[in-house]
Each structure stands twice: as C-alpha cells, then as structure tokens.
Amino acid sequence: MVHAEDNVLYGSAIPKYLLDSKSNLSQYFIRLLSELGNKIALIDVHDGSSFTFNNILNASFNIASWLKYECGIQKSDVVGIFSENTIWYPSIILAVWHVGGVCALFNPMYNTNELEHLLNITQPKLMITSKMGFDIVRNTAKQFNFIKYVCPINIICNERMAYEKNNFVPTNYINNQTSVILFSSGTTGLPKGVQLSHKSIYLLTSILNNNINPFSNDSDILMGLVPMFHGYGFLVICMTMSIGCKLVVLKYFDGDLFLNSIEAQKITVLFAVPPLMIFLAKHPLIDKYNLSSINAIYSGAASLSQDVQNDVAKRIGKNKHIKVLQGYGMTELSILVTMHDKNTEASVNGSVGKLIDGMAGKVIDLDNGQPLGINKSGELCFKGPMLMKSYYKNPEETTATIDAEGWLHTGDIGYYDSDYNFYIIDRLKELIKYNGYQVAPAELEALLLTHPDIEDAAVIGLPNISAGELPMAFIVKSQNSTLSEEDVVLFVHRQVSAQKRLRGGVQFVNSIPKNPSGKILRRVLKKLINTTSKL
Structure with missing residues (x-):
C-alpha cells in the first residue's frame, strides 16, 4: 500500500528477510531452477527447439x-x-x-x-x-x-x-557486486553504462514474484519478443526463471510470424512497446489470427496514449476482458519503479501504476525543486534500494543524476493522482525515444558537424503516433553549398544504427537558436517545423 508524507510517496516496506538476504543472482536462480525441473522454459519459434x-x-x-x-x-x-x-x-x-x-x-x-x-x-x-x-x-x-x-x-x-x-x-x-551493465543514452551524447547490483535485481524480481506478481500463475505463456539486451527484455528473462512461466522467443518482428506464434503457442501474456501496440490496434493482419489466448498485455519502454491502450483492449479482448496496462521505469532504476498490481482489473486512465515496494517517489517543481502535491506536474524523482550503483566509470554523470540525498532525477515530467497512480506527460531531458530506443541528439549533432557542407546543426524528436518520436535535423548549410535534404539523410544513414536515422527529415535554417551559454533551444526549433515540407 502506497502512502504519502509531506508530498513524498512511499511504497510498501520490503520484507526484512529480503532486505537482509546476502544471496547473489547465481545462488538465487540455482535454487529456483532446481525446483522447476523438467518443465518447458523456452521455445525458439524459428527452429522449434x-x-x-x-x-x-x-x-x-x-x-x-x-x-x-x-x-x-x-x-x-x-x-x-x-x-x-x-x-x-x-x-x-x-x-x-x-x-x-x-x-x-x-x-x-x-x-x-x-x-x-x-x-x-x-x-x-x-x-x-x-x-x-x-x-x-x-x-x-x-x-x-x-x-x-x-x-x-x-x-x-x-x-x-x-x-x-x-x-x-x-x-x-556478496550481492553488492555489479551483476549487469546496461546502456542508457544521456543528453550529453554517447551512451553510458548503467551498473546494477545483484541485490537490486534480486529485490526487484522477488518483489514482483512474491507480492505484486502481474502474471496469474506459473502456467502462463509469455511472448519473448522484447530485446533481451534491453532492460525490459532482461527483466522478462529474470521473471521467467523466477516464476516458472514458459517464454516463447522471437529473434525479430515479422507480423505473420508474431501473430502465428501467439495463436500456435497460445500466448497468455504479451509484453509490448508502443509501436507494437499501434500494430495491434490498427493492422488488418490482426483479424486473420485467433488471439483469444491473451489475458494480459503490458506496454513499456515509452509512453502510450490512452486511446491506443483502449483500442487494443477492445480489439484483442473482443468478447472477454483482458488487462492492458502500462508500467514505468528506466535502466537507472533497475528497470521498473511503478506498475499496476495483479488486482488491477482495467487500465486507470493512462496511468503507469503505483510505486513498487521499497521505493519512494516525488514530483518536484521545475523551478525551485520543492515536492509538489496531487495532480501537480513536475520532474519525477525516485530513491530506494533498486537505484543503480552508478554510471560505469563515470562519476560526473552519476553525481549529476543522483543528488546528495539519494534522489534520482529522471528528467521525465509527470504527476500522481489522489490514489497515488503516476502519469507521464512529457520529458525534461532532450533524449529522443524512437520505438522505445533512446537516441541522444548531441551524438547525431556531432556527426552532422563532421560534414564539410554543414555549418551548424541541431536534432530534435518529431512527434509520431507510431514510433513515438522521429529524429529530425535542422541544418545551417555552409555558404554556396548545394547540400540537399536527401544528402543529409543518406550521410547519417550510412554511419548510425537504425534507430538513429533521420526519419523525421531535414529542415534548412539560417541559424540554430541558442541561449547565452550556447545550449540549443530545442523548444524554439519545434515551433519552426515547416509543416509543408516533406518529412
């Protein structure tokens, strides 16, 4: 049960036996896997193994x-x-x-x-x-x-x-040792390594398994499409091994393969990201398959509109009630910090749920840093035993993210309601979220500035209903340059991975708006978007 004190919210206390445990993840999963025995755990849909x-x-x-x-x-x-x-x-x-x-x-x-x-x-x-x-x-x-x-x-x-x-x-x-390094892009440029301890993952997995297990029982069959290198997919692996569910593994997304896997394997719990939710809500292929085995769909990695959430519930649920819910977290918080518990029967107005056990949360004023009350928007901050150890070999960024009192500043803007459900409405940070992947504008800007015909550059996220945001570039061309939009897009395309490509297009401007210290004013750039250009 979540409670509040002086505009700070607190999740239920973690049982003392869990907090005091010295078990590392090797010991923890040896014990659990030994108990689960010869039950099927993983199926590869590509080769049937x-x-x-x-x-x-x-x-x-x-x-x-x-x-x-x-x-x-x-x-x-x-x-x-x-x-x-x-x-x-x-x-x-x-x-x-x-x-x-x-x-x-x-x-x-x-x-x-x-x-x-x-x-x-x-x-x-x-x-x-x-x-x-x-x-x-x-x-x-x-x-x-x-x-x-x-x-x-x-x-x-x-x-x-x-x-x-x-x-x-x-x-x-002992379990204070680092178990895993996951990668999280920062607003200043290239990705940072987030190191999570054995204890933080042990506590999170135990809490989910013992107290607010989102799955009905160990007979559930889970969809393993979310990338396993990502925090979301990593958590699905841990939950599969701790609960004893079956995980159906897909290497990549293909509409027919994905839907056929649900039908053939009788998937009961589907983990998704917003683009996949759009697919479920709108794509005509959905009607060609029997998806009636699905009981619950959990969306994460990026925010999802309430309209899409409701559309998926109606289309997939058809004549039965299914849960379509969102959670919230970030790599630096050991992946998950708010979610709906197993007693939640329906979506709560687009909420990402309540604080999990052991975590504290607050919403702070963007100007003075003071904690705000019910239904007041500000930056979300969290603290507790599931915080990351640090950014790997990067104490400066660690100090910039976790303050002296132990609060991790997420850079996300949101609020909580009178029932202590959290809602995400915007991002303070400049990261672009494309299909759940984080894209740092500064990284693309640095690359663009290596082009001899580009004098200055800025990158923003162009809102997109399907992908969340598309990387878009504003370019100041060098004098007498004949550089075209296509030239810029191709230049970037050849040098970055898929999620970082300029799918939002390119717009040429005379100058990049900046503040006196030289920081790019991205909010101003968004107002300059030429809606008549081909993006």
Whole structure:
C-alpha cells in the first residue's frame, strides 16, 4: 500500500528477510531452477527447439566451467554479450554470474563506431556474439588488447552444454557486486553504462514474484519478443526463471510470424512497446489470427496514449476482458519503479501504476525543486534500494543524476493522482525515444558537424503516433553549398544504427537558436517545423 508524507510517496516496506538476504543472482536462480525441473522454459519459434529449466541450469554450469577454466574469467571480469534474442541468453547470463563476472549487454544492431565507444567504457575480457554479429565484433575488437577472446554462441553453446550435467562449483561473493551493465543514452551524447547490483535485481524480481506478481500463475505463456539486451527484455528473462512461466522467443518482428506464434503457442501474456501496440490496434493482419489466448498485455519502454491502450483492449479482448496496462521505469532504476498490481482489473486512465515496494517517489517543481502535491506536474524523482550503483566509470554523470540525498532525477515530467497512480506527460531531458530506443541528439549533432557542407546543426524528436518520436535535423548549410535534404539523410544513414536515422527529415535554417551559454533551444526549433515540407 502506497502512502504519502509531506508530498513524498512511499511504497510498501520490503520484507526484512529480503532486505537482509546476502544471496547473489547465481545462488538465487540455482535454487529456483532446481525446483522447476523438467518443465518447458523456452521455445525458439524459428527452429522449434526448446529448453527445460533444468536445461538452462545445466547449460549455465557447463558454460561457466568453460568461462573459468578455458577463458580465465574471474570475479568482476566483464563479459560482453552481442546477440539478438536466443534461448541460450539466460544460460549465458547465469554462467557469467556463476563465476562472479559482470554481464555487459550490447545492442546487436550497433555499428563499429558505437560498439567501439562502449567497449572502451566496459573493457570486457571476453565477447560472446551471435553469428550475425561476429564479423563486426571481431573486427572492432582487434584494436583492443583487453579483449582476449571473441566467441560465437554456436561454438560455445552446443548440445553437450545444454544437456550434460556438470559439477561446477559457483564462485562465492556478496550481492553488492555489479551483476549487469546496461546502456542508457544521456543528453550529453554517447551512451553510458548503467551498473546494477545483484541485490537490486534480486529485490526487484522477488518483489514482483512474491507480492505484486502481474502474471496469474506459473502456467502462463509469455511472448519473448522484447530485446533481451534491453532492460525490459532482461527483466522478462529474470521473471521467467523466477516464476516458472514458459517464454516463447522471437529473434525479430515479422507480423505473420508474431501473430502465428501467439495463436500456435497460445500466448497468455504479451509484453509490448508502443509501436507494437499501434500494430495491434490498427493492422488488418490482426483479424486473420485467433488471439483469444491473451489475458494480459503490458506496454513499456515509452509512453502510450490512452486511446491506443483502449483500442487494443477492445480489439484483442473482443468478447472477454483482458488487462492492458502500462508500467514505468528506466535502466537507472533497475528497470521498473511503478506498475499496476495483479488486482488491477482495467487500465486507470493512462496511468503507469503505483510505486513498487521499497521505493519512494516525488514530483518536484521545475523551478525551485520543492515536492509538489496531487495532480501537480513536475520532474519525477525516485530513491530506494533498486537505484543503480552508478554510471560505469563515470562519476560526473552519476553525481549529476543522483543528488546528495539519494534522489534520482529522471528528467521525465509527470504527476500522481489522489490514489497515488503516476502519469507521464512529457520529458525534461532532450533524449529522443524512437520505438522505445533512446537516441541522444548531441551524438547525431556531432556527426552532422563532421560534414564539410554543414555549418551548424541541431536534432530534435518529431512527434509520431507510431514510433513515438522521429529524429529530425535542422541544418545551417555552409555558404554556396548545394547540400540537399536527401544528402543529409543518406550521410547519417550510412554511419548510425537504425534507430538513429533521420526519419523525421531535414529542415534548412539560417541559424540554430541558442541561449547565452550556447545550449540549443530545442523548444524554439519545434515551433519552426515547416509543416509543408516533406518529412
């Protein structure tokens, strides 16, 4: 039960036995997976292969033995995973934890420049990559002497590792150690590494499982389309292993494949992002499939309009009631901080739910920082045991994000109602959210300024009903330049990953509006958008 004191909201207390636990995630999941036994845990819809919970555990021990004795991975060493979704993902993560290592989860769509930046931050000793990403990882890794091995998943994760038992003894360590590094873009440019402790993920998973379990029971069948390298997908993995649900794994989105998987596998719980919700609400393919098995849909990673939320509930639910709900979180908050509990029967006016156990939240005035009351909008701030340890090797950004009193400033603007449900209405930060991915304007601006015909540049997010926002550039051309919009779009397209492309178009201007200190005035730029131009 959430309560308020002096305009600060507090979630229910975390049980003392959880707070006092010294269990790391290796110990925690060994115990849970052992209890779940030979029940089917994972299904790959692409080739029909499957893992039981015992398979996950046995494979993790075999991979851990290989990591320790053949690769020399020790406690606190970083191991990078560069892969699309695979049923091997949970076993690889667990294996790294068994030896006391730290998992760094990379977006497999990163190009060479982006990967180079993140490798410099994390300095992994070993990179595990899918076949698709092998060449880019191998070629990028050549310049770094700290990377000792680049190993394809299909080489290390074979049938022997899935089914042979192994007497590997996990490394013992306390749970304040970093378990995973996820990547979060900042307003100042390139992505930052967010390090989350074993304890924060253990507490979050335990709280969800024990108190506000959003799934009805362990017979639920979950859709595993959300990318596993992303905090959202990482949390789905953890919840699957802790609750004992079946997870149906998709490597990529294809409309027919996605819908056929729901029908054939009888998916009961669907995890989604807003673009997928738009698809469910509007696409004609929906009517060709039987989706009646779905009982609940959870949308996250970006805000979703109430209209779309209601449309999905009506279209997918048809003659039965289904839950279509939103949650809110960020990587720096161990992924999730507000959600609706299992007793919520319907969407609450577009709310993202209430504080989870153990967390405190407040809405502060944008001018004076004072906490505001009911239905008053300001910046959302949170504190509690699920906060990140820090930005990896970046104390300056850590201090800028978490204040002296331990409050993490999200940069998101919202409010809470009289029932203490939170609502998200805008973002204070300048990040662009495209299809749930974070895009830093400064990164694209720096790239644009390397073009000889571009004198100045600014990037904003152009609102888009399907994707959330589209990166759009304002360009000041060099004198006598014949640069076209198409030239700029292609220049960026060739050098960034898909989510960072200028899908919002390009607009040429005489100057970029800035304040006296040189900061770009993006709100002014949004008012300059030429609505008659082709975007």
